[in-house]
Amino acid sequence: MNKRAFWIAACAMAALVVTGCGKKDEPVAAAVEPVPVVAKAIVIGLDDNFPPMGFRDEKNELVGFDIDLAKEAGKRLGVEVTFKPIDWSAKESELNGNRIDVLWNGLTITEERKTNILFTKPYLENRQIVVVTDKSAITNKAQLAGAVVGVQDGSSAVDAVQKDEATAKSIKELKKFGDNVTALMDLSAGRLDAVVVDEVVGRYYTGKKPGEYRVLEENFGTEDYGVGVRKGDTELAAKLDKALDDMRADGAAATISTKWFGKDIIKP
Missing domain, CATH: 3.40.190.10 (Periplasmic binding protein-like II)
Known part of the structure; x- marks a missing residue:
């Protein structure tokens, strides 16, 4: 076979291979697994x-x-x-x-x-309320002067109290607890004078112990969850x-x- 015949035959074979692989205007894309926006x-x-x-x-x-x-x-x-x-x-x-x-x-x-x-x-809308024992003489925030007040560490109650500069300065100690339940237990035991707590938590907990706690009319502001x-x-x-x-x-x-x-x- 001369060189001309060889190249003609080779080109013909190449054309058959390409034609056999499918339409040239529709390339086969690699399969891509979709990534979920929200995990399962x-x-x-x-x-x-x-x-x-x-x-x-x-x-x-x-x-x-x-x-x-x-x-x-x-x-x-x-x-x-x-x-x-x-x-x-x-x-x-x-x-x-x-x-x-x-x-x-x-x-x-x-x-x-x-x-x-x-x-x-x-x-949900919430307020930071002040809880005292039912027998406490405290009836408003001004009377927290010189008091030991409990709050949950890392909670918005800490910020709420600190934003009220006049009250924050008058408080003897802002004592922080790992959770609100422990703080309320310390209030019952007389180790605290008051607790500042989310209203949804305070109302729920104090409602289970009628006659033991009282919620002040004043609060430390409204907030959203x-x-x-x-x-x-x-x-x-x-x-x-x-x-x-x-x-x-x-x-x-x-x-x-x-x-x-x-x-x-x-x-x-």
Whole structure:
């Protein structure tokens, strides 16, 4: 075979190979596995001694208002929800260290926290109330002068008291506790003169012990609760917002609220 015949035959074979591989204007793309925007499971960090938002019942099972809300939201997102008790004073480190995915446990939205946490829209309004024993002579914030006042470490109660400069300066000591329940127990034992606590927690706990505690008319301000995620998890925050909106619309949130508070206190 001369050179001309050889090259003609080679080109013909190459054309057959290319034709056999499919249409040249429809290249076959490599299969790419889609990456889910929201994981199939999310870990929620919480303080497990924060009734009625999240706490352990007599069977040592996690229950509470926020627990029920989070479970219902998880169903609507199609994800498995697990709960991880954390040191609440280190909540931002737990979140941004990827040891949890969500903070959902009576988390107050503050400008300071917004620098490290991405919040959903508020779902509940709360106040920082002052609880004293029923026999206490204290009837207003001015009478906290010289008092030992208990708060939960890392909670918004700390900020609320400190923002009220006149009261904060007059207090003898702002004593910090790992949880509100322990602080209220110390109040009953006479080791504290008052406790500043989230209203949802204070009302729930004091309501179980009628005649033992009294809530002052004055408080340390109103605040909103939101669900917190990492700053970059915008898609997860949006999906949680939609789930909460749907729960408001179809009455699921109101049902959960009534179960724990006796009425619908969900923020519209």
